[in-house]
Amino acid sequence: MLALTKKTGYALVAMSHLSRLDRGSLASAREIADLFDVPTSLLMNVLKQLASVGYVESVRGARGGYRMAVDPENVSLADLVGVLEGPVxxxxxxxxxxxxxxxxxxxxxxxxxxxxxxxxxxxxxxxxLASVTLGEIVKPAPAPTENKG
Amino acid sequence: MLALTKKTGYALVAMSHLSRLDRGSLASAREIADLFDVPTSLLMNVLKQLASVGYVESVRGARGGYRMAVDPENVSLADLVGVLEGPVxxxxxxxxxxxxxxxxxxxxxxxxxxxxxxxxxxxxxxxxLASVTLGEIVKPAPAPTENKG
DNA sequence: TGAAACCGTACCATAAGAGTGCTATATATG
DNA sequence: CATATATAGCACTCTTATGGTACGGTTTCA
Structure with missing residues (x-):
């Protein structure tokens, strides 16, 4: 239907949250799921997938969690779609x-x-899709110059 | 999966074919289906949908068929997706x-x-999507300057 | 009258998406 | 060591959308 899947949406939410944490800080899947009211198990799957390709880093065990492993500016919508939905x-x-x-x-x-x-x-x-980076997504708004919607 | 559906693809093919016909000429669903090896019944449904929104015009009866009802330049990918797949x-x-x-x-x-x-x-x-018009699709290629694929 | 073609709608099968569950492993804490 | 927390990996179900088909009806040409 020419739409991003929910998985991609969840990934965007999770990664934008991780991007805003202090350098090195962790957030668990459950924590993020609670924060944004998304299904915990599903978010776990998404984060696992993101970890497997190196976009986020996982720390196992109690007090573990996830943290960003790459610069948000280097991750584009195209990248995420490629990982979570297959090639465009x-x-x-x-x-x-x-x-x-x-x-x-x-x-x-x-x-x-x-x-x-x-x-x-x-x-x-x-x-x-490649021009839309996670970095832009994380930022609140670029410039009120052309803001129409 | 961030892809157009086959219906949209078939619509593009059918409409591009109709656009190339002489002004007023008709092509039947069966004819187009045979020409491009797409399922006849499905193409019928697609053309019916396109007719219902006025993109093509239908002529019933023997020797009937479909013809373009609008200028291809005025139909964009966004329009077609909106009709056949729902809003983007x-x-x-x-x-x-x-x-x-x-x-x-x-x-x-x-x-x-x-x-x-x-x-x-x-x-x-x-x-x-709105910038990609059926007119462009119908034309073979814009300029060999940037042709890479 | 019959064939060709569109009309409208309903139906079915498969695949993809969304979501859940279970077991194993790693780690911090008491 | 035991326990709680958290990721890892896998497999499974449920729902929805897509792709495709079918049927009865109407219009028109020959």
Whole structure:
């Protein structure tokens, strides 16, 4: 439906919270879940996934928890989506091979008249997602200049 | 999974085909389905939906079919997604009320730290989708300058 | 009259998403 | 050492959306 999944949403919330902690401070999954009223078990899964790719660092045991392992400025929406939802695919036939290149896998529509344009649109969408960094998300608001909504 | 649905894909294909026909010419659902190897019944449904919102015009009876009812330049990806998949929602809590404005419906996360930024990102995504018109899709390629994929 | 084509709607099957549970392991604390 | 806390890993269910199909009806051309 062209929407981020809840997992990605939860990841954004959790990581933005972690980003705001003092350097080295920990927050447990339960703590974050309580704070934002999200299902604890699910948030645990998300944090585990984020830890497995190195975006956050985990400390086990009592008084353990999670902390940021990377600079929020270096994590984009595209990165998170890639980890939690799989590669961005504007259309089914557009598969991203590297981080930048796309490959056409139109098996059904041999004469597909929109393949090339979709690839271009896909690139633009990817660029857009890559331009939104967690750093921006963490900050309250960039500039009231163009604030319309 | 942050992807367009197949329905939207089929709509793009069908409408791009219709856009290339001579002014006033008709193409039947079956004809288009055969041409691009997509399921006939499904394409019928899609075209019916497109007709119901006035993007294409239907002519009933034998020798009937569909033709474009609007200028392809005036139909954007955002429009098609809106018709076939419902409103674009980058996150669940971001609901678009008008064509431009968004409304926050965060029921779960009262303290959501990413609501505002997501609204901004949603706007940007919407703008992006609105910037991709069917007219561009129909054209083969804009300029070989930046063609990389 | 019959075939072709759209119309409307309802239906089903599969896959993806959302969420839960359980067991194991690591660590701080008493 | 025992216990509580917390992550790790896995597997499972439930719900929803998507993809696809079917049927009866209406319109039009031949």
């Amino acid at each position: 695919r504007l259309a089914e036939c557009v598969t991203e091979v590297a981080g930048d290149d796309t490959e056409c896998t139109c098996q059904v529509m041999a004469n597909c008249p929109v393949a090339d344009p979709l690839h271009r649109a896909q690139r633009k969408l990817k660029d857009f | 929602r980058l996150a669940e809590c971001v609901t678009e009320v008008a064509g431009d404005d968004t409304e926050c419906t965060c029921q779960v996360m009262a303290n959501c730290p990413v609501a505002d930024p997501l609204h901004r990102a949603q706007r940007k995504l919407k703008d992006f």
